[in-house]
Amino acid sequence: xxxxxxxxxxxxxxxxxxxxxxxxxxxxxxxxxxxxxxxxxxxxxxxxxxxxxxxxxxxxxxxxxxxxxxxxxxxxxxxxxxxxxxxxxxxxxxxxxxxxxxxxxxxxxxxxxxxxxxxxxxxxxxxxxxxxxxxxxxxxxxxxxxxxxxxxxxxx
Amino acid sequence: xxxxxxxxxxxxxxxxxxxxxxxxxxxxxxxxxxxxxxxxxxxxxxxxxxxxxxxxxxxxxxxxxxxxxxxxxxxxxxxxxxxxxxxxxxxxxxxxxxxxxxxxxxxxxxxxxxxxxxxxxxxxxxxxxxxxxxxxxxxxxxxxxxxxxxxxxxxx
DNA sequence: ACCATACCGTCTAGTCTGGATTGTCAAACG
DNA sequence: CGTTTGACAATCCAGACTAGACGGTATGGT
Numbered sequence: 001x002x003x004x005x006x007x008x009x010x011x012x013x014x015x016x017x018x019x020x021x022x023x024x025x026x027x028x029x030x031x032x033x034x035x036x037x038x039x040x041x042x043x044x045x046x047x048x049x050x051x052x053x054x055x056x057x058x059x060x061x062x063x064x065x066x067x068x069x070x071x072x073x074x075x076x077x078x079x080x081x082x083x084x085x086x087x088x089x090x091x092x093x094x095x096x097x098x099x100x101x102x103x104x105x106x107x108x109x110x111x112x113x114x115x116x117x118x119x120x121x122x123x124x125x126x127x128x129x130x131x132x133x134x135x136x137x138x139x140x141x142x143x144x145x146x147x148x149x150x151x152x153x154x155x156x
Numbered sequence: 157x158x159x160x161x162x163x164x165x166x167x168x169x170x171x172x173x174x175x176x177x178x179x180x181x182x183x184x185x186x187x188x189x190x191x192x193x194x195x196x197x198x199x200x201x202x203x204x205x206x207x208x209x210x211x212x213x214x215x216x217x218x219x220x221x222x223x224x225x226x227x228x229x230x231x232x233x234x235x236x237x238x239x240x241x242x243x244x245x246x247x248x249x250x251x252x253x254x255x256x257x258x259x260x261x262x263x264x265x266x267x268x269x270x271x272x273x274x275x276x277x278x279x280x281x282x283x284x285x286x287x288x289x290x291x292x293x294x295x296x297x298x299x300x301x302x303x304x305x306x307x308x309x310x311x312x
Numbered sequence: 313a314c315c316a317t318a319c320c321g322t323c324t325a326g327t328c329t330g331g332a333t334t335g336t337c338a339a340a341c342g
Numbered sequence: 343c344g345t346t347t348g349a350c351a352a353t354c355c356a357g358a359c360t361a362g363a364c365g366g367t368a369t370g371g372t
Contacts, residue, residue: 004253015320028248032360037321058320058367077255080263084271085245087300090237092184096293097160099233107236115240137252140307144243147303151296171351188329193352215336216351 001029002039003065003073006049011064014040024134027141028085048072091152105155112152116145157185158195159221159229162205167220170196180290183297184241204228247308261311268308272301 005017005025012020014036021036031039040063044051048069052062065073091108095101119142127135161173161181168176170192177192187195196219200207204225208218221229247264251257275298283291 001249001253004249008253013320018320025249025252028243028245028252030242030244032362034322034361035359038358060320073253077250077253080255080260081246081250082263082267083246084264084267085243085247086186087184087241087243088186089184089241090239091241092293092296093157093160093181094233094237095289095296096181096184097157097164097229097233098287098289099236101289101292104236107238108240111238111240131254133251133254133257136257136311137248140248140251143303143307144300147299151299155292169351174351190330190353191328194327 001025001031002036002043003048003069003076006040006063007065007070007073011062013060013062015060025137028137043069101155105152108152109149109156112145112148116142116149119145157181157187158192158199159204159225159232162196162219163221163226163229167218169216169218171216181293184293199225257311261308264308265305265312268301268304272298272305275301 001021002017005021006012009016009020014033017040018033018036021031040049040051040061043049044063048066049063050066050069052064054060054062091104094104119138123135123138123142126138130138157177158173161177162168165172165176170189173196174189174192177187196205196207196217199205200219204222205219206222206225208220210216210218247260250260275294279291279294279298282294286294
């Protein structure tokens with residue numbers, strides 16, 4: 001994930017990666033922001049990222065892919081994942097354990113509707129210039145929010 | 157989640173909880189098996205579970221809800237979750253970062269089809285005697301596997 | 313000059329993860 | 343009958359991760 005983020009940015013500080021990730025890939029693959037700092041360090045130590053550090057002030061570290069980093073990323077991309085995603089849904093958990101469906105569904109509908117609106121707005125703005133993969137991932141997100149909305153809507 | 161599991165079982169050892177969880181609620185809320193042992197202990201210490209330990213042999217610990225445990229569970233059930241689920245999907249991650257859609261989609265279709273078949277078989281067998289919440293959660297799982305299949309299918 | 317606010321990185325305690333390890337038991341086998 | 347085997351069950355450990363607090367740094371406005 002981190003290699004992908006850096007590749008996508010060209011070069012970036014962990015903080016910038018965090019900002020970008022939070023709005024995009026974070027919707028289906030999250031890590032803690034603190035993790036980005038240690039992970040970049042680790043990848044730099046492993047020779048996959050190149051690290052440049054400011055001397056004064058905030059002493060930001062800026063990272064870019066090395067040749068080895070690009071190779072590792074390409075290798076990863078070329079090995080299609082067979083694993084299914086993991087879902088972690090508090091709402092479904094409550095439903096499973098016998099919560100009253102009505103109020104739960106109402107709460108979930110609201111949340112999912114908000115998320116869907118967010119995705120749709122982003123899609124409307126960005127669909128023409130987003131790289132294919134990113135656009136497709138966003139469209140997957142939209143389709144799934146719609147599906148959740150349908151599911152919870154039927155229960156409300 | 158653990159309170160729910162214990163309530164559902166009436167009384168059970170962590171090992172039994174693990175077995176049940178792996179086949180059911182584990183599909184949308186997972187924890188490590190080792191975690192069940194520590195969590196049950198913690199809940200017992202907090203007065204929410206009652207612990208009974210075998211003297212000889214495997215020294216199994218059997219847990220059951222206490223009054224306070226049932227109250228805590230009821231309170232949790234009565235507070236509808238507004239949080240959205242979190243998804244963690246390696247396939248989408250690769251797609252996002254520019255992997256070739258074709259082969260990736262093919263791999264994902266296969267995995268999702270298998271999962272869907274598993275869910276559908278379970279549904280066919282159990283739909284008549286499963287508690288409502290559990291059946292609904294299973295139906296949500298089925299709907300979502302179908303949706304994923306549609307998504308990746310269109311890309312393959 | 314000063315303040316408010318946003319930016320950015322680091323730290324810590326506690327929790328969780330993955331997997332190995334140790335031990336228990338019942339049934340099958342010679 | 344003693345032994346072996348494989349499933350059952352609990353525990354342990356090092357390392358990774360989490361949540362969020364904290365402490366500095368920059369910037370624009372007064």
